[in-house]
Amino acid sequence: MTVVLHLSATDAAGLAAALREAGTGRGDLVAVAVADGVLGLATKRARITAVTGSEVLAAVDLEMRPRWVVWDGGTVRALVAGGVRLATCWHLAAAHRLVHGGWRAEPQRVWCAANGLDHHAAPTLGQLDLLAIATTGGDPDVPVQPDGFLRPEWVDGAWRRSPEAAAAWAGLALDVALRQRVMIEAEAPADMERRRWLATTHAESAAELLCGELEADGLPVDPAIAARLLHDAIGPQPVDDAAAAAARADLDAMVLRHLPPGSGIDLRNPADVKTLLRRTGIDVPDTRARRLEALRADHPIVDDLLRWRKADRIASTFGYGWLAQHVGEDGRLRGEWAASDGAAGRMTAGAGLHNLPAELRPMVCAEPGHVFVRADLGQIEPRVLAAVSGDAALTAATADDDLYLPVARRLGVERAVAKVAVLAAMYGQTSGTAGQALRGMQAAYPTAIGYLADAAAAGEAGRPLRTFGGRRLRMYSIDGAADHRAAAAGRGRYARNAMVQGAAAELFKMWAVTVRARGGEMGMEVVLCLHDELLLHVPLDRADDAVALTRDCLAEAAHRWHPTSGVRFVADISVVRSWADAKG
DNA sequence: TGCGGCTATTG
DNA sequence: CACAATAGCCGCAG
Numbered sequence: 001m002t003v004v005l006h007l008s009a010t011d012a013a014g015l016a017a018a019l020r021e022a023g024t025g026r027g028d029l030v031a032v033a034v035a036d037g038v039l040g041l042a043t044k045r046a047r048i049t050a051v052t053g054s055e056v057l058a059a060v061d062l063e064m065r066p067r068w069v070v071w072d073g074g075t076v077r078a079l080v081a082g083g084v085r086l087a088t089c090w091h092l093a094a095a096h097r098l099v100h101g102g103w104r105a106e107p108q109r110v111w112c113a114a115n116g117l118d119h120h121a122a123p124t125l126g127q128l129d130l131l132a133i134a135t136t137g138g139d140p141d142v143p144v145q146p147d148g149f150l151r152p153e154w155v156d157g158a159w160r161r162s163p164e165a166a167a168a169w170a171g172l173a174l175d176v177a178l179r180q181r182v183m184i185e186a187e188a189p190a191d192m193e194r195r196r197w198l199a200t201t202h203a204e205s206a207a208e209l210l211c212g213e214l215e216a217d218g219l220p221v222d223p224a225i226a227a228r229l230l231h232d233a234i235g236p237q238p239v240d241d242a243a244a245a246a247a248r249a250d251l252d253a254m255v256l257r258h259l260p261p262g263s264g265i266d267l268r269n270p271a272d273v274k275t276l277l278r279r280t281g282i283d284v285p286d287t288r289a290r291r292l293e294a295l296r297a298d299h300p301i302v303d304d305l306l307r308w309r310k311a312d313r314i315a316s317t318f319g320y321g322w323l324a325q326h327v328g329e330d331g332r333l334r335g336e337w338a339a340s341d342g343a344a345g346r347m348t349a350g351a352g353l354h355n356l357p358a359e360l361r362p363m364v365c366a367e368p369g370h371v372f373v374r375a376d377l378g379q380i381e382p383r384v385l386a387a388v389s390g391d392a393a394l395t396a397a398t399a400d401d402d403l404y405l406p407v408a409r410r411l412g413v414e415r416a417v418a419k420v421a422v423l424a425a426m427y428g429q430t431s432g433t434a435g436q437a438l439r440g441m442q443a444a445y446p447t448a449i450g451y452l453a454d455a456a457a458a459g460e461a462g463r464p465l466r467t468f469g470g471r472r473l474r475m476y477s478i479d480g481a482a483d484h485r486a487a488a489a490g491r492g493r494y495a496r497n498a499m500v501q502g503a504a505a506e507l508f509k510m511w512a513v514t515v516r517a518r519g520g521e522m523g524m525e526v527v528l529c530l531h532d533e534l535l536l537h538v539p540l541d542r543a544d545d546a547v548a549l550t551r552d553c554l555a556e557a558a559h560r561w562h563p564t565s566g567v568r569f570v571a572d573i574s575v576v577r578s579w580a581d582a583k584g
Numbered sequence: 585t586g587c588g589g590c591t592a593t594t595g
Numbered sequence: 596c597a598c599a600a601t602a603g604c605c606g607c608a609g
Contacts, residue, residue, distance in 0.1 A: 268604055270590055288591065313592055316603055341600070346595090348600060355594040355601060381598095427597040434597080489596085497598040531595045531599085 005046040008163075012059035015041075015050055022046035024066055029090060031069035031174035032057065033159055033166040034078050040159075040166025042069075042174045049163035054082045061086050067202075069170070069177045071107050076212035085213060087517065091205035092173060094339060095180045098197075098204055099187070101464065101472035103342035111150050111172065114179040125152040143168055184470065197470030199560055200506055204340060206513035207347065210526060211337035213516075218332025219353060219364055219527050220537060226323055226363040233359070234315045251315070255308045258301040267308060276301070318352055318360055326351040333364070339509070343494070344502035345471050347509070347529050354530060364579035370537055371575050373524075373546045377508065377532040377554075378570040379403050382422050384504040387565035388468040389451035393444060398568045411440040425452055426500050428493030452496050459495025460488040469506035469561070473498050507569075508532060510557035518549055528579075535579060543575045 005022055009015040022045040024030060031042040039050035039057075050056065057079065061068070068086050070076060072093040079086065093105035100113050112119035123145070138146045143154040143165075150172070151158070159169035184201060188194040230237070234251070238244035252267055259265060259276065266272045273287045280299045284291055289306055296303050327333050335351025348354065356364075366372045382403055386394035397406040408418035421437030423429075425448075430438075442449045458465050458475070465473040475491050512529050515536065519526070522542045528535035538546040550573055558569045574581075 266605080268591095270605080272605095286590075309592075313603085317592080317601095335601095343599065346599070350601065352593085352601075355592085357593060424597070429597040431596060486596090493596090493598070501599065533595080 007046050007048045009048060009050045009056075010052055012056040015048065015052075015056055016060050016063055018046065018048045019043065019060065019064060019066070022048070024064065026065045028066050029069050029174060029177055030066040031170035031177065032075065033071070033170040033173065034075055034082075035157075035160035035166060038160055038163055038166045040163050040168070040170045042167060042170035044174070044178075047167040047171055049167050051163055054079055054084055057086070058084045069173045071110070071169075071173050072105065073208060073212065076208055077215070080212040080216045085520075086209055088202065089205045089209055090177045090180075090201070091208040092176050092180070094204040094208050095177070095184075095201050097340055097345075098201055098469075098471050099180060099183050101474035106155070108150050108152075108155050110176060114176045114183070115148060117148055122149045123152045125156050141165075143172055188470070193470065196468075196561075199510075200469035200471070203469075203506065203510045203513050204345075206516065207339040207509040210513055210516050210529070211339045211347070214337045214349075214526065214529070215334060217525055217527060218328065218330075218334035219535075220367050220370075221327050221331050221333045221363050222365040223323075223327065223331055225365060226327070226360075229360055229363055230314070230318075230320060230323065234311055234319060237320045248315070251308060251311055255301060255304045258299075258304065267305070267312070273305070276305075314357065314360070318357060322352065331367070340471075340505070344473070344498040344505060345467070346501065346505040346531055349529075353528065358580070361580035362578050364535075366537060366577050369540050371540055371543050371577060372527075372579060373534075373536040373538055373543065373550055373573065374576050374579065374581075375534045375536070375550045375554075375571050375573040377511075378572060380504045380508070380532045380569070381426060381500050383567050383569055384468075384507060385426060385448050385451070385500050387562050387567040388499070388503045389448040390565075391445050391448035391451070394448045395566050401570055407444075410444045411437065413437060413440070425449060426497060428456060428496045452499070455499040456492035456496040459491040459493075462488075462491065465495055465499060467499055467502040467506065469503060471502055471506070473502065504532070507557065507561045510561050511554050514553040514557045514560075515550055518553055519546065522546060522549070524549075547573050547575060 007018040007021060009018045019030065022043045024043050028043065033040045034054045037053065039052060039054055041048040041050065065087060068089045070089050070091055092110050096105040096110045096113060097103065108122045109119045112122060140151065143151050143159065145151050154169065159165045181198070184197045185194050188197050235247055238247050255267055256263065256265065258280070265276050270287050274284065277284060277287065280301055282295055282298055282302070289309065292302050292306055296306070326335060333351065333353065335349050335353045338348045340346070341348045378401070382394070383398050386398050393410070397403050400406050404415050404419045404422065407422060408415045411418055411421065417433070417437050420434050421441050424434030424438055425441050455465060462475045464475055467473065473495065475495065508531065512526060512534060515534060516526050519536065522545055523539045524542070524546055525537040526534065527537045534550065536546055536550065551571060554569060554571050
């Protein structure tokens with residue numbers, strides 16, 4: 001049994017000294033639990049209580065560069081709020097999602113998975129469980145119960161009561177991190193995967209830090225331009241509810257004027273819209289814009305309806321209310337960020353950051369003395385497919401700036417057909433013109449198509465998969481249902497796509513966190529991550545440096561992600577004042 | 585009040 | 596019956 005030192009510190013120098021005394025070096029795991037005025041740390045050899053604010057961690061991070069173990073995003077947000085931006089971490093929730101799949105990753109669940117316990121049997125803090133807690137026994141000051149589960153009141157925040165408790169909580173975090181690392185190493189089929197999956201864990205963890213910063217910093221927006229765009233799209237800002245209702249009625253009138261008054265049609269009700277169209281002789285199974293687009297010439301009401309839809313969408317989702325709710329006094333648009341969603345592991349964002357209509361993007365402007373560096377990965381998914389499948393012919397095609405040109409030549413088809421064929425293969429489309437081109441793909445790129453087919457087969461059978469970077473993709477089966485076959489086919493398409501989309505997300509995040517790590521010293525801020533696009537806010541005089549750095553970081557990330565793929569990744573990088581500005 | 589369906593936007 | 600996501604509004608069940 002290793003003797004664990006109990007150390008204490010009151011400032012950054014003392015904390016650094018304590019860590020040195022515990023034998024901590026660069027890259028070593030140091031767990032940290034942080035709450036208001038409470039700071040507890042844990043290393044393999046020590047539990048450290050720090051009677052000081054969390055800001056001392058910034059200095060220690062700079063000096064010692066350990067890998068900080070944190071339970072979840074709560075710790076990250078608390079640290080960022082306290083001005084602490086760590087260089088690296090081991091994020092238990094992120095590692096849990098990677099190793100085990102699924103989305104939920106609260107401490108009890110993460111603890112159970114790391115310790116081979118069934119989290120369904122874990123105690124909760126409901127009133128009805130008070131008796132159970134009382135009879136569980138053991139020392140309430142010890143966070144782990146005799147039955148091995150975390151004590152629910154500790155999960156609920158009891159660890160915040162003192163530095164000693166926080167250090168004990170950090171000790172558990174360290175324990176989980178070590179077990180997660182063992183699991184990754186045990187699960188990986190070979191040393192190559194072991195190293196790669198650990199690299200993914202590190203990148204996913206850093207992406208969690210980045211998300212905390214994206215939430216805190218926000219996206220620069222010019223309020224005057226925002227106001228002008230909204231005015232052009234939906235009119236002036238209503239002064240009260242009555243004015244808002246009147247504005248809405250005005251907007252509705254542009255469509256309803258085609259009907260006799262008092263028709264009782266609600267434009268927001270698809271069934272009513274169908275009725276409305278039928279009255280003008282148009283019969284459609286649904287009223288989606290894509291379908292109505294073709295019928296614009298049939299009756300003027302169609303065009304008015306489509307224009308109304310566009311305006312109504314801005315008014316309801318991206319109108320003055322949205323602006324007031326999500327854009328702060330400092331002109332920053334803020335939303336919630338998640339470093340990996342439940343399906344394939346892409347980053348997600350709220351507050352419209354990922355689906356802001358193109359016509360509103362001119363409002364996203366660099367602040368005075370700054371510019372944006374906007375960088376897009378070109379054709380990332382087919383290039384990633386070439387890399388993860390190891391298809392030599394498809395890899396050769398990535399040498400071209402436009403991968404679809406050599407693919408089209410090889411298939412003997414038009415570029416547009418080749419593009420549809422590649423996308424159809426990755427998405428699992430079987431019908432239409434894509435089906436035919438797909439057979440050509442099978443012959444020309446058997447390794448890539450075989451990789452996708454294997455993924456689809458696993459999905460259909462309900463077998464879990466791992467992406468190239470090691471993320472577990474769970475397959476949820478619905479058994480006994482009449483649509484069993486449809487569900488299996490759906491899982492097949494999901495698996496096929498998730499293997500590519502997920503791997504692309506892993507590469508993208510490595511790129512993003514590399515940029516984050518390298519760009520800090522030039523005053524660069526990552527302000528948006530959008531699946532294959534990075535938006536960086538940089539001081540005007542560092543724009544050229546930032547462009548070069550972004551390109552270098554892509555090469556570095558691609559190499560770390562897959563050192564031997566031979567795949568060429570291309571980025572379109574430009575310096576712009578507004579997000580909407582043309583590339584190049 | 586919660587949830588599925590429909591629709592729109594984005595990559 | 597082409598993949599992923601967020602988000603609003605409607606109708607309907609409870």
